[in-house]
Amino acid sequence: MIIKTHKSIPSSEITDPAVFKQRRQLIKAMLALGITGSGIYSGFADATVVNWQNVPKGYQPKAPLTATSADIAKNHTNYYEFSFNKTDSTTLAQVLPIDPWSVEIAGEVEQPGVYHLEDLLSQQTLQEYIYRFRCVEAWSMVVPWIGFPLASLLKKVKPLSGAQFVQFTTLFDPKSMPNQADNRMLEWPYVEGLRMDEAMHPLTILATGMYGDALPKQNGAPLRLVVPWKYGFKSIKAIVKIELLKRAPLSTWSKSAPNDYGFYANVNPDVPHPRWSQSSERVLGAGFFTPRRKTELFNGYGDEVAGLYSNMDLRHFF
Amino acid sequence: MLLRFLKLYPLYFSLCLLPLVGIVIDMIFDNLGADPVQALHIRLGDWSLRLLWLTLFITPLQKITQWRGMAQYRKLLGLYTFFYASLHVIVYLWLDQGLAWAAITTDIIESSYIWFGVTAYLIILALAVTTPKAMVKLLGKNWKKLHRYIYIASGAVIIHYYWQLKGNMAEPLFYLIILSLLLLFRLAVWFKNRQFTKMMIPTTRKIRVVKADAVRVDQTLAGRSKGIVIEEIDSDIET
Numbered sequence: 001m002i003i004k005t006h007k008s009i010p011s012s013e014i015t016d017p018a019v020f021k022q023r024r025q026l027i028k029a030m031l032a033l034g035i036t037g038s039g040i041y042s043g044f045a046d047a048t049v050v051n052w053q054n055v056p057k058g059y060q061p062k063a064p065l066t067a068t069s070a071d072i073a074k075n076h077t078n079y080y081e082f083s084f085n086k087t088d089s090t091t092l093a094q095v096l097p098i099d100p101w102s103v104e105i106a107g108e109v110e111q112p113g114v115y116h117l118e119d120l121l122s123q124q125t126l127q128e129y130i131y132r133f134r135c136v137e138a139w140s141m142v143v144p145w146i147g148f149p150l151a152s153l154l155k156k157v158k159p160l161s162g163a164q165f166v167q168f169t170t171l172f173d174p175k176s177m178p179n180q181a182d183n184r185m186l187e188w189p190y191v192e193g194l195r196m197d198e199a200m201h202p203l204t205i206l207a208t209g210m211y212g213d214a215l216p217k218q219n220g221a222p223l224r225l226v227v228p229w230k231y232g233f234k235s236i237k238a239i240v241k242i243e244l245l246k247r248a249p250l251s252t253w254s255k256s257a258p259n260d261y262g263f264y265a266n267v268n269p270d271v272p273h274p275r276w277s278q279s280s281e282r283v284l285g286a287g288f289f290t291p292r293r294k295t296e297l298f299n300g301y302g303d304e305v306a307g308l309y310s311n312m313d314l315r316h317f318f
Numbered sequence: 319m320l321l322r323f324l325k326l327y328p329l330y331f332s333l334c335l336l337p338l339v340g341i342v343i344d345m346i347f348d349n350l351g352a353d354p355v356q357a358l359h360i361r362l363g364d365w366s367l368r369l370l371w372l373t374l375f376i377t378p379l380q381k382i383t384q385w386r387g388m389a390q391y392r393k394l395l396g397l398y399t400f401f402y403a404s405l406h407v408i409v410y411l412w413l414d415q416g417l418a419w420a421a422i423t424t425d426i427i428e429s430s431y432i433w434f435g436v437t438a439y440l441i442i443l444a445l446a447v448t449t450p451k452a453m454v455k456l457l458g459k460n461w462k463k464l465h466r467y468i469y470i471a472s473g474a475v476i477i478h479y480y481w482q483l484k485g486n487m488a489e490p491l492f493y494l495i496i497l498s499l500l501l502l503f504r505l506a507v508w509f510k511n512r513q514f515t516k517m518m519i520p521t522t523r524k525i526r527v528v529k530a531d532a533v534r535v536d537q538t539l540a541g542r543s544k545g546i547v548i549e550e551i552d553s554d555i556e557t
Contacts, residue, residue: 076351280421290416
């Protein structure tokens with residue numbers, strides 16, 4: 001048996017938070033001057049006084065990964081509620097009102113109800129999770145998320161024995177999300193789902209921050225899911241509802257194109273998308289002359305999660 | 319004046335290089351965004367598509383305006399299409415895939431949208447190779463037949479574009495509409511010519527020789543033409 005030692009990430013490999021801070025201050029200054037239109041700004045950092053920069057390391061089964069530059073992670077997002085363009089969402093998402101924020105917990109739980117985000121967070125210890133993020137479009141980056149295990153939130157609300165699946169729903173706010181207003185491309189609001197054992201897995205987290213700061217709006221503030229062994233579209237942003245179900249929910253992409261996007265969406269180099277290969281990925285920030293990287297089964301988290309799918313044909317349950 | 323402006327060959331030659339200059343500037347100043355290789359790849363692809371569409375625009379333009387000598391511009395645009403498409407392919411093979419042929423093979427086999435890109439490129443390559451006058455002479459009648467494959471290439475390009483997207487149709491749809499208009503124009507011309515040809519075919523098998531000097535020529539042609547009236551207007555008479 002191989003015993004793995006888990007080295008922590010050298011801080012030198014992570015983008016200097018000072019650079020990040022500057023950008024945030026710039027945005028704040030712009031907001032103060034009324035440049036961006038919205039008068040309200042608040043990462044809930046301001047509301048709950050989280051010390052983002054001294055967050056302890058969370059569960060890190062992998063060898064250390066080098067974080068992608070924060071600038072890339074903040075300006076390369078698929079946030080289709082705002083735009084189909086990955087950079088445009090950065091400015092468009094700034095109008096999203098995220099404070100106050102509440103999350104409805106419903107379905108097969110002992111304690112359903114509408115919870116203030118602050119109340120949910122006060123029960124959790126924030127930790128840093130540095131994960132590879134692999135998009136179904138065949139690119140990847142490494143993001144140092146700040147959050148807590150989804151399991152620890154679910155345990156607090158006590159799932160009933162009938163709970164087999166978890167369904168997540170994004171905010172429906174056509175006033176700030178133009179593609180919801182115009183009913184473009186997908187059926188809104190965005191819905192995603194996990195099997196109960198996937199949801200309870202220690203790698204599955206709810207993120208509220210990244211790169212030593214509050215989560216930027218374009219990255220899914222104030223609360224998003226991160227499931228590192230699945231394609232990025234599973235990691236739903238701006239969550240307003242978590243519902244525990246007896247039956248599998250139908251996720252937005254599966255509903256829109258069932259042959260292209262399955263319920264599981266596990267990263268798998270051997271199961272191509274019907275129109276493109278998943279065998280390799282472009283590593284963002286790697287530079288011009290670095291070729292693609294070979295995609296790993298379960299995005300490299302196979303040791304931890306392969307057991308969840310041991311008796312399943314992954315070609316069928318893609 | 320307008321005509322003279324429209325026929326400045328060196329101007330068009332340089333204009334076609336401008337997109338490349340823009341791309342190189344963005345490369346130097348690191349303006350290609352978070353995924354520069356993909357941005358480069360897409361921009362080269364976009365320009366080869368636009369130039370292909372412009373190439374297809376020349377024939378209708380010539381038909382409508384009756385301008386002569388447009389063939390050289392069609393050739394210029396066609397060759398630039400090939401130039402940008404080649405850069406697009408090189409970026410894919412070299413920068414994106416690092417010339418790892420096994421990985422490239424897997425990628426192409428598993429990606430149906432690339433099959434259409436490969437089809438389009440092979441056609442455009444064949445058309446570019448047969449551009450020199452010597453090749454035109456060598457191929458004779460077949461040259462025109464071969465160069466009609468540009469329509470298949472343009473259809474393949476549209477599919478290649480659309481199939482790599484997750485469902486945002488706006489841009490491919492825009493190019494599809496323009497392509498449809500260009501092809502419809504050709505269909506209309508072909509249909510009109512067909513009707514015209516029908517009217518020209520007489521019912522008798524008579525050959526009418528218009529000028530006595532041309533008898534010899536007509537006799538040779540007579541064997542082939544079945545009852546088509548030959549109006550011999552030979553410039554030899556004037557010289």
